Amino acid sequence: MAQPDLVPLSQLEQELGISRVDLLLLLRRLGIQPVRRGMRTLLSVDQAEQLAAHVGSGAPLEPITAELVFDEPGQEALPVPMVDSWGEAARYAQLRLLRERLEILETLMRSGIELDSRPLCDLLEVRRLPAAQPLEDGSIGFIRLGLQFSRMQRPGQRSSWRISRA
Secondary structure (H helix, E strand, C coil): CCCCCEEEHHHHHHHHCCCHHHHHHHHHHHCCCCEEECCEEEEEHHHHHHHHHHHHCCCCCCCHHHHCCCCCCCCCCCCCCCCHHHHHHHHHHHHHHHHHHHHHHHHHHHHCCCECHHHHHHHHCCCCCCCCEECCCCCEEEEECCEEEEEECCCCCCCEEEEEEC
């Protein structure tokens, strides 16, 4: 596996008694570039001796947290403060999407275009269509958003859905 002149980091970790993170930070500070072979990280014997001499000299390891930057406890995660108007903007966006979906449904109704089940689910924002029931005009379907969705069955084709006024 490893050549005799290479030492795995896991072995150094155990011998020196420091964690992998501290070991990698120390390698970076000393300017030592480890050798990567697949999933293994190795050091030459000379580099391992240099590292052991540095750790044995009693030079203090800087804490890792000195490199991390923490947010202030009262600081918001968003660049703009959250106020009540954000809720109004979200509500407006939802209403606008609903209006666009209704316009698409109305266009499909006027043009007589039938939809498969999956695109209809996406338009109605449901995972699956409601159970089909007998409707007033004798067809099978369901009513949603003030529109009637009738199942159309044709031999040799998938069932589709026609949209009409309820």
